[in-house]
Amino acid sequence: MLRMIDLRGRAAAGEPLDYATVVPRAAFDVTAAVEVVRPICDDVAARGAVALAEYSERFDHVVPASFRVPAEALAAAEAALDPDVRAAFVESIRRRRTVSEAELGQRGVEVTLAPGARVAQRMIPVRRVGLYVPGGLAPLSSSVIMNVVPAQVAGVASIAVASPPQREFGGLPHPSILAVCSILGVEEVYAVGGAQAVAMFAYGVPDLCPRVDLVTGPGNIYVVAAKRLLKGRVNIDSEAGPTEIAVLADASANPVHVTADLVSQAEHDPIAAAVLVTSSAELAAAVQAELGGQVAATKHADRVRTALGGAQSAVVLVDDLDQGTAVVNGYAAEHLEIQTVDAEARAGLITNAGAIFVGPWSPVSLGDYSAGSTHVLPTAGCACHSSGLNVLSFLKAVNVITYSEAALAEVARHVEVFADAEDLPAHGAAVSRRFSS
Template identity: 50%
Template sequence: MLDWRGRALDDRSFETDLPRLNASDLDVSEAATELINKVRERGSEALLEQSARFDGVAPSSVRLDPGTAKTALNTLDPQLRHAIEIGIDRVRLASALQVPESKSVEVAPGAVITQRFVPVSRAGVYVPGGKAVYPSSVVMNVVAAQAAGVSSIALASPPQPDFEAQIHPTILATAALLDIDELYQMGGAGAVGALAYGVVDIGLDPVSVITGPGNRYVASAKRLVKGQVGIDSEAGPTEIVVIADSGASADIVAADLVSQAEHDELAQAVLITTDWDLAQRVLGDVERRAKATLHSERAQMALAGQQSAIIVVDTVAQAVVVSDALAPEHLEILTEKALDVASRIRHAGAIFVGSDTPVSAGDYLAGSNHVLPTGGRATFQSGLSALTFLRPQQIVHYSHDALKEISEPLGIFARAENLPAHAEAVEARFLTEED
């Protein structure tokens, strides 16, 4: 409980007291570098060794026959299949909105600049294993890439000891629903390295962009290969911030905080409220719900960690300031005139407005994408979208007369920069006319 009532929040001094993870606890770059280098040197042999070491099982091969995914789809629970299909349809509709149209502008008569958006040729999607199974991550990543027009998608996910050393069947079934047939049974930093640099002996060609959440080794590996490939973001432990006033339901706030705390012991759950009584009620409800939930130990550790807190401030405006400083992955607004409050938020991965819009909806079926920046990166990064897989590209077309119009000022510009050949390349086009 942080009682910041009466505290001036109009400078940045309060930011040192914000609840945050210690970044050094997440830094495993040295270990990730070693794992990536081993994959680059020894290919699938290293990947299989890493599976045995980290996943507790080594598959018979890294690359999986796509027929296995079709078999998994045939045995998928019909109700779960229906739920996944709803998610696919809604995310596909929302992702289509993110693809910009090509536009042209005539900057002068006969001088046209066209801007178009071109998809990368190939993308790698990482789907984590570990504490849970995440078919929703398959949907979010693959659908966004497909909406952008990516023609080649490789999916990597760790082999599972409980499923004959193969990728989890629900992940495979979801991949089959999306017509993904290039599948690799590999996880962690080594898998990221394999996608970035390719593995010749299993026919894995390098990708241009790698997306998808993962543990701190995956996040560190994505940072290390950035520049070799594009990445979506360095996704760390999940985060939720709730801004609430006296009209909010304490039990709903508590339920939403616990919903994200169950992901990971390092998950961040923060309430920022203007009401001390609400803060006290939420504290009790969080304790009750955390003890009763399936992943009680995990949730309680996250809620007790230094990254989680209840912060009491004087006004909603101050709550907005604190939230923007945190720049959370997920932000819920449970206040009067919540849409107006949302309009004042600058830094958040995704914003969920009103008591009937929980983060859980965004995790699965709302239609928004749940792959979002964490660790305060929402100040400069956006969530995964079709734009992640698109590159803006300009096409320049000048007529002869349009070029002649700028020939003289261009020459002045070029010679001012001591690059006369630039000017001469333009002037050469008009020498015959001058003669």
């Protein structure tokens, strides 16, 4: 089911290998999608709620009675929760909040560079954020937690959530999404999906939704395209593409566990990526053999089979774990599992991954829900330069500069010389005139 890419012996033969391109990514043309969503976003900016109603009818096949979800609907969704589901939600919230509070750490620094010369850094929460929660192939109530909790811990004063209306729920978002919002105390929730939700947040809609300063959260290609289009008018967290898992494993790994983890992420989307990088041909064969039974037994078998059979998924055979480490660092997976005899030490060699899951008892599914870590992570190789959504995503670092007369005098000549070197004499004069008679 998974195609084989055999790198063994190729490096020793002197063949140049670009590990970043060993496994191709699924086609995800955001640039083309931008032109699709541009008129939608422009229309929401121009016509507000009227445009939202038209796009809701066109794309979601239902128009909510109210785009803003009534408070009683949030309370009812929470009250209707199965006790076990509620317990799972609450524990996930507790763990994510505990980790977020640790991420917050020191909220500012202050450095004295010379007597009377002080530079401080203040961490200021974003004023207002719009958090998008997908509702397509799966109602991702876990994404409510991953977006809302770090925003709350950061001190964001105004939080709004948007999720697509569901025809089977009378035009409201999925009940589990509403229930988590209620548990978290989020009262501003909108039954709006897709690019039009991003436009609503970015532009604001009179008498409905004030504009926000930051939009976060994953979505389909049109949500991603709208975020790209409107970046600058509003800040965004990232452009999240199809989900992906890479597993770096040796002969010690359990093929049943490895297979289950690959299937779990392939379940997300037909273009999800599942990649096994291993130095063990025996493990690779065992995983291939195990896939048939596990895929056939899972609910979304067709979706999983399509994802595993796509060009974006593969088994990569390597000479040894050092080459395997180079491959996964080049690939820069959203989720990276390490199932090797030296998993802890091997994890220390990883420089590019959205999140690293160490050892046989740390599956990606744990991180999706209850590990305490974030599951809003960089995709498409962006883990080589970007981080997952966390408390710092909702904070602005602002320098505060305080110099006395004596402290400025001490450095004044340096400023004047620097300004002259850049042919900006007025910059230097702004300092020198303070000391002229």
